[in-house]
Amino acid sequence: MKNELQVFNSYSGKKEVFKPIHEGQVGMYVCGPTVYSDVHLGNCRTFVSFDVVYRYLQYLGYKVRYVRNITDVGHLEGDEDTGREDKIAKKARLEQLEPMEIVQRYMNGFHEMMKVFNVAAPAIEPRATGHIPEQIEMVQTILDNGLAYVKNGSVYFDTFKFAKEKNVYGTLSGRKIEDLIAESRANLKNQDEKNHPSDFAIWIKAAPEHLMRWNSPWSVGFPGWHLECSVMSTKYLGEKFDIHGGGSDLKFPHHENEIAQNYGVCGAAPCNYWLHGNMLLFNGKKMSKSDGNSIMPGELFTGQSSHLTKAYSPMVVRFFMLQSHYSSTLDLTDEALQAAEKGYRRLMEALKVLQEMTHTGGGSAGALDKEINGLIDLASEDMSDDFNTPKALASLFELVTKINSLKGGQLSFSDLTPDTLERLKKTFNDFIFDIFGLLAENFDSSGNGVVDGLMQLILDMRQTARTNKDWGTSDKIRDALKELEIVVKDGKDGATWSKG
RNA sequence: GGUCGGUUGGCCGAGUGGUUAGGCAGAGGUCUGCAAAACCUCGUACAGCGGUUCGAAUCCGCUAUCGACCUCCA
Numbered sequence: 052m053k054n055e056l057q058v059f060n061s062y063s064g065k066k067e068v069f070k071p072i073h074e075g076q077v078g079m080y081v082c083g084p085t086v087y088s089d090v091h092l093g094n095c096r097t098f099v100s101f102d103v104v105y106r107y108l109q110y111l112g113y114k115v116r117y118v119r120n121i122t123d124v125g126h127l128e129g130d131e132d133t134g135r136e137d138k139i140a141k142k143a144r145l146e147q148l149e150p151m152e153i154v155q156r157y158m159n160g161f162h163e164m165m166k167v168f169n170v171a172a173p174a175i176e177p178r179a180t181g182h183i184p185e186q187i188e189m190v191q192t193i194l195d196n197g198l199a200y201v202k203n204g205s206v207y208f209d210t211f212k213f214a215k216e217k218n219v220y221g222t223l224s225g226r227k228i229e230d231l232i233a234e235s236r237a238n239l240k241n242q243d244e245k246n247h248p249s250d251f252a253i254w255i256k257a258a259p260e261h262l263m264r265w266n267s268p269w270s271v272g273f274p275g276w277h278l279e280c281s282v283m284s285t286k287y288l289g290e291k292f293d294i295h296g297g298g299s300d301l302k303f304p305h306h307e308n309e310i311a312q313n314y315g316v317c318g319a320a321p322c323n324y325w326l327h328g329n330m331l332l333f334n335g336k337k338m339s340k341s342d343g344n345s346i347m348p349g350e351l352f353t354g355q356s357s358h359l360t361k362a363y364s365p366m367v368v369r370f371f372m373l374q375s376h377y378s379s380t381l382d383l384t385d386e387a388l389q390a391a392e393k394g395y396r397r398l399m400e401a402l403k404v405l406q407e408m409t410h411t412g413g414g415s416a417g418a419l420d421k422e423i424n425g426l427i428d429l430a431s432e433d434m435s436d437d438f439n440t441p442k443a444l445a446s447l448f449e450l451v452t453k454i455n456s457l458k459g460g461q462l463s464f465s466d467l468t469p470d471t472l473e474r475l476k477k478t479f480n481d482f483i484f485d486i487f488g489l490l491a492e493n494f495d496s497s498g499n500g501v502v503d504g505l506m507q508l509i510l511d512m513r514q515t516a517r518t519n520k521d522w523g524t525s526d527k528i529r530d531a532l533k534e535l536e537i538v539v540k541d542g543k544d545g546a547t548w549s550k551g
Numbered sequence: 552g553g554u555c556g557g558u559u560g561g562c563c564g565a566g567u568g569g570u571u572a573g574g575c576a577g578a579g580g581u582c583u584g585c586a587a588a589a590c591c592u593c594g595u596a597c598a599g600c601g602g603u604u605c606g607a608a609u610c611c612g613c614u615a616u617c618g619a620c621c622u623c624c625a
Binding site: 127304441458541 | 586617
């Protein structure tokens with residue numbers, strides 16, 4: 052069975068067989084959020100995507116050191132008119148708080164949201180402000196290596212020189228050196244201190260009113276945004292590690308510059324595989340904080356948005372995300388979420404049915420047995436094919452039909468061995484919980500003992516009515532419960548209930 | 552304007568030279584006191600035009616259209 056992991060490497064633009072630097076171990080770095088406002092759903096998608104990558108690598112038996120940073124300084128506003136203010140410093144000024152209060156508040160919010168989405172915590176979550184000395188050191192090394200220059204207390208990376216010396220600048224984002232050179236003549240006059248428009252700051256001299264500032268050999272200032280990732284990935288994963296992930300919108304300039312910095316320090320690229328998650332769309336356009344086209348997770352969970360007809364639970368949203376490939380754009384719509392909710396429930400119901408299923412004994416490995424084993428194998432192959440969750444999910448849904456047929460009697464246990472049933476149980480459990488990171492939301496339990504007890508009493512009374520063929524009472528109970536959004540399902544072994 | 556990527560049945564969304572993706576919705580049927588659930592069957596989709604090929608949704612070209620990046624973004 053071929054089941055070796057292949058990943059799409061954004062750097063080469065090809066799907067490649069994944070080979071870790073150290074056997075059995077994986078070093079993975081993912082760009083985390085800048086904590087200057089609440090996380091929106093687009094952010095969540097990226098972290099869910101890499102959460103599945105993290106989980107699957109572990110499932111395959113790799114020991115993974117997963118580093119995901121928190122950006123809490125250095126990320127400048129892009130708008131020229133505002134004078135390139137640090138995002139966190141700006142928020143602090145507007146809200147009259149310490150920058151670190153801003154950072155703490157939104158970092159807490161971010162962590163809560165990751166928990167809600169059942170995103171596993173990384174092994175290390177370093178913060179940029181916690182690595183100022185290391186960043187100063189790296190700036191010095193880049194200066195020593197002749198790939199940066201000082202201007203009025205700020206330090207800039209010399210992309211022009213780097214591009215001429217090493218033919219790598221622009222590879223990741225598909226930019227051409229010739230364009231950079233052409234750009235220099237046209238736009239140079241607009242650049243204040245930089246020698247070249249594509250040069251970027253690795254240390255920035257702080258304006259007098261700037262709140263976040265540290266001493267350095269060049270000025271009292273703060274580090275450039277791109278630098279932290281080079282510093283922290285190198286510190287915790289080494290000069291060369293396996294996987295670097297992030298949203299596709301970070302390819303340029305962030306990741307391109309990160310690569311440049313690593314060359315500036317170590318003379319080599321930081322990692323072997325670049326993985327980029329694609330954007331979550333909302334109304335057909337990229338969900339983005341800065342242009343206001345976004346929906347907050349909270350609005351989804353409460354259903355309080357003009358774009359939604361109802362509330363959706365976190366796991367429904369997670370399932371919705373898993374239904375597309377991480378490298379494809381995904382368009383969020385109310386209709387699609389409704390479909391996802393039904394699908395998620397169907398999957399989880401089948402899981403429950405399966406868990407309670409016992410083999411009737413005997414059973415031979417016939418066609419059904421082979422088919423089920425084939426689908427189980429297929430699900431793994433799907434995941435090993437660049438973490439193709441929608442394909443793996445499709446394989447699981449084929450198995451859902453088998454499970455329900457076994458329960459309903461359309462298929463017989465005599466056609467599969469007890470071992471296969473056990474394997475099926477284990478696979479479902481592993482995929483749904485360990486790999487997909489879904490949680491079982493109790494639709495047939497309120498989490499409240501009193502309510503569950505009352506429900507049981509009601510269903511018992513209804514059963515008595517049904518035994519007496521008192522359909523009027525039976526239907527009255529069912530209809531009344533339906534009004535309360537509780538659905539009663541009559542099965543062979545009595546009735547069950549679930550919340551709307 | 553430059554660069555890149557989409558365009559798949561009613562909706563979402565995989566696939567990528569010949570063989571069923573899957574989910575949701577819809578139609579018919581089985582089961583059931585009825586219903587729900589479940590199971591079975593069904594639609595014969597790949598933006599348009601041209602080309603390559605025995606054969607293309609899948610490769611090539613052109614056109615249309617949407618989007619992303621080029622400036623902060625996950």
